[in-house]
Amino acid sequence: MQVKEALLKDNNIEKVLSFYGYANITDRGKEVRCGFTIKTNPSSIAIYKNKNLSAVDYTSGITGDIFTIIMEHKSIGFSEMIRDIKSLLGIEIGYSKRKENESVSRVFDDILFKRQEKLQVYEEEVLNKYAGKWNTRFLKDGISIETQKKFGLRYDFEEERIVIPHRTLEGELCGIIGRINLDDGYGSKYLPLISHIEGDRVIRYNHKKGQTLFGYAQNYKDLYGADVIYIGESEKFVMQLDSMGYRNALSLSGSSISKEQCIAIAKLNPKKVVLCFDEGLEEVTMYRCANQLSMFLNKMNIEVGLIIDRKNEYLEKGSKDSPTDKGKEIWESLIQNCYERN
Numbered sequence: 352m353q354v355k356e357a358l359l360k361d362n363n364i365e366k367v368l369s370f371y372g373y374a375n376i377t378d379r380g381k382e383v384r385c386g387f388t389i390k391t392n393p394s395s396i397a398i399y400k401n402k403n404l405s406a407v408d409y410t411s412g413i414t415g416d417i418f419t420i421i422m423e424h425k426s427i428g429f430s431e432m433i434r435d436i437k438s439l440l441g442i443e444i445g446y447s448k449r450k451e452n453e454s455v456s457r458v459f460d461d462i463l464f465k466r467q468e469k470l471q472v473y474e475e476e477v478l479n480k481y482a483g484k485w486n487t488r489f490l491k492d493g494i495s496i497e498t499q500k501k502f503g504l505r506y507d508f509e510e511e512r513i514v515i516p517h518r519t520l521e522g523e524l525c526g527i528i529g530r531i532n533l534d535d536g537y538g539s540k541y542l543p544l545i546s547h548i549e550g551d552r553v554i555r556y557n558h559k560k561g562q563t564l565f566g567y568a569q570n571y572k573d574l575y576g577a578d579v580i581y582i583g584e585s586e587k588f589v590m591q592l593d594s595m596g597y598r599n600a601l602s603l604s605g606s607s608i609s610k611e612q613c614i615a616i617a618k619l620n621p622k623k624v625v626l627c628f629d630e631g632l633e634e635v636t637m638y639r640c641a642n643q644l645s646m647f648l649n650k651m652n653i654e655v656g657l658i659i660d661r662k663n664e665y666l667e668k669g670s671k672d673s674p675t676d677k678g679k680e681i682w683e684s685l686i687q688n689c690y691e692r693n
Contacts, residue, residue: 352520352618354433355404357442358417364398370439371421387424396420403620415575422572429571430522437521470562472523473545481505481514488532489513492587493678495594502569502590506532507544514544515586517558517604520615522568526558528586561609564616565589565602573598579623580616581686583673588627591675595682606632608640613647623654625690627674630666634659641693655693658685665689 358364364383365376373385375393384394387410395410398417406420407413413423421432436442484506485499505514512529519525527544543555564582566589567574574580581592581600592600599621603612606628616624624644628637637657645655658674665681665688666672674685 354436354442354521355402355416357440358404358436359400359402363440364400364404364417366439367417367421367436368398370435371425403618415572419572419575429568430518433522433568470519470525470559471556472519472525475524477524477527477545478503478505478514478516481507486513486532488530489587489590492591493594493675494587494590498590498593501593502566502586510542510544512542512544517560517563517565517586518568519563520567525563526556526560560604561607562611563604564612565604566593566600567615569593570598570600574601574619574621577619577621579625580619580621581625581627582616583627583675584629584632585673588673588675591673592682595675595679606636606640608643610643613644616644617647617651617653620651621653623656624648625656625658625686627658627685629671629673630660630663631669631671638693645693657691657693658689659691660685660689 358367362378365378368376368383368385373387373396374389374391376383376385377394381400383398383400385396385398386393387396387408392410396408397406398420399405404417406415406417408420408424413420415423418429418432421427422429425432427435482505485496485504486506489499489504490496503516505516506512507514507529510529511532513532515528515530516524517526517528529542529544531540531542543557545556545558546554565586570589570593577599579599581597583589583592583600583602584604584606586602586604589600589602592598601616626637626641626644628640637659641655641657648655660666660674665677665685666674675682
């Protein structure tokens with residue numbers, strides 16, 4: 352993560368700790384020590400200057416990295432914290448504003464957005480076009496109102512679609528996917544909603560999903576250093592698990608895994624990663640993904656495995672169901688009885 356790289360420069364760790372109100376901040380060479388407040392143990396919190404910025408609060412027993420420590424202490428969300436740090440340190444992470452002659456849709460005429468070399472990101476105001484409403488379709492699919500709010504779901508009344516924001520690993524808005532909400536609807540089930548007009552054509556922007564992991568920003572505190580991370584294909588997989596009480600999940604937004612996604616997973620430093628593909632996916636595809644991920648994780652002694660319901664004891668053959676589609680009881684039976692180590 353580029354923000355961590357920036358924190359390791361100069362005295363940026365101390366600047367961030369001071370910004371969040373930590374006391375008695377001292378640089379000890381390989382680590383920075385501080386206290387939660389001026390009245391607490393002045394060296395109870397340690398931030399280690401390794402590539403992960405590992406951190407420990409020895410008083411409370413909280414472990415993780417500098418981000419999880421701050422999130423836990425200050426009750427702040429990942430995206431908000433990253434925005435604070437970037438603003439404080441003047442970190443741009445390679446983004447630049449769009450050129451004035453670039454075409455955008457009528458919806459975003461007054462919205463400035465920023466561009467990265469490979470991944471385009473947008474200001475949060477882009478979401479204001481859509482109604483901040485939860486939806487009954489996802490509620491019936493096991494995604495609670497609380498989870499819908501957590502992941503920022505909205506509704507597009509113009510296109511009759513459920514709005515699902517996608518975010519970069521830094522927590523910035525990089526895409527908006529619309530799930531059709533009509534039982535007899537027309538067109539694609541899922542459709543990118545960000546678009547621009549070229550002549551008489553509407554060009555929809557489909558962000559590069561291989562550079563992101565759905566749920567990374569929202570679940571970061573429960574992902575870093577986790578005993579296990581579950582990785583599925585769809586956004587619903589992450590949100591259904593969140594509603595079941597599992598906040599250690601990510602989505603590939605597809606059935607393949609990219610190098611960038613493997614690296615991001617490795618940097619979370621979990622003990623185990625379990626791939627949970629939809630029913631009916633060919634095993635050769637599953638194992639190709641597992642093998643690719645193992646190449647990055649095996650040297651870190653991180654176990655990689657898969658959920659495979661070979662006899663279709665829990666997921667009906669041909670259903671193409673996600674492991675989370677049938678509820679918590681079936682999900683827990685799958686992870687208990689259908690796990691295979693790669």
